[in-house]
Amino acid sequence: MxxxxxxxxxxxxxxxxxxxxxxxxxxxxxxxxxxxxxxxxxxxxxxxxxxxxxxxxxxxxxxxxxxxxxxxxxxxxxxxxxxGQEISGTVTILRKLKESQKYKLYALTNWSAETFPVALEKFSFLTWFDGIVVSGTEKNRKPFASFYQTLLNRYQIKPTTAIFIDDNPLNVRGAEQVGISSIHFTSPEQLRQALQEKSILV
CATH class of the missing domain: 1.10.150 (DNA polymerase; domain 1)
Structure with missing residues (x-):
């Protein structure tokens, strides 16, 4: 589940x-x-x-x-x-997941530790996550298995109970290699449909 x-x-x-x-x-x-x-x-x-x-x-x-x-x-x-701005369609999906209170929400991002505070200041929805793992802070990044494992270990996540969403096919494959089911993101509409098919979004 x-x-x-x-x-x-x-x-x-x-x-x-x-x-x-x-x-x-x-x-x-x-x-x-x-x-x-x-x-x-x-x-x-x-x-x-x-x-x-x-x-x-x-x-x-x-x-x-x-x-x-x-x-x-x-x-x-x-x-x-x-x-630029937030990708509003995806932020709407994130909000619905947050409001459902059914899921733990995490971010796994390739981002410089020195510039990530700029994003934190600009995008208030980043506070909705239960945890964010930033590659520049960890000195490791996607698609390396050890980076995904950092998130799994830190928040005691079982790979089989998680879904990972990323626009980069290499990063999707990296997640799948550590046992996390993944969605290759192409648009908010495509993501919504994929989550509906998995009965995660109604």
């Missing part, structure tokens, strides 16, 4: 996108995409999610691309400008 729902945050409940910032910095979409695909890349950002400090990250990248020092520093220096 399912008694625990575990949510990813970015792209599921929170609209986070570096393009929101860099469209203000560069003149063309091509410049934006080049910068985010070749300089401040997802792989570089993932290291901060895994616990590398922002100071270390900036020092490393500026040494490689000194001509982009200001643009690199903007990634974290202007971090709030990357945060």
């Amino acid at each position: 399912i008694n625990t729902i575990i949510f990813d945050l970015a792209a599921v409940l929170i609209d986070w996108d570096p393009k929101y910032l860099y469209r203000k910095i560069f003149k063309t979409e091509e410049e934006v995409m080049y910068f985010l695909q070749n300089i401040c890349t997802p792989d570089w950002n993932e290291e901060q999610d895994a616990g590398r400090t922002i100071a270390e990250a900036e020092e490393y990248l500026i040494a490689k691309f000194p001509e982009h020092e200001e643009n690199i520093q903007a990634f974290y220096g202007r971090y709030p400008e990357m945060l």
Whole structure:
């Protein structure tokens, strides 16, 4: 019997996108995409999610691309400008689950420990969770099995009683490999249907 729902945050409940910032910095979409695909890349950002400090990250990248020092520093220096609004359809689902009082609700997120307080201040629904495990704090991240296990151990969750929701197929597979049934999130409407099919939402 399912008694625990575990949510990813970015792209599921929170609209986070570096393009929101860099469209203000560069003149063309091509410049934006080049910068985010070749300089401040997802792989570089993932290291901060895994616990590398922002100071270390900036020092490393500026040494490689000194001509982009200001643009690199903007990634974290202007971090709030990357945060859009809550994804309201998913927040509505979260609210209904909370109000039902049938489920424990947790968040398992790949997020820098240094920038997560920005999200906590902006999004009040984060207080609805019974616990949040942040990769940057743990110095571990999805899709590694040990990161999911941190959540399971800390809150005494049995994998067979939980469902995990994430937009990244790699993270979904990671959860399934430790025995947690998962939903690959594509939209609030798709999530609602999936939860209805599992009799979690009426």
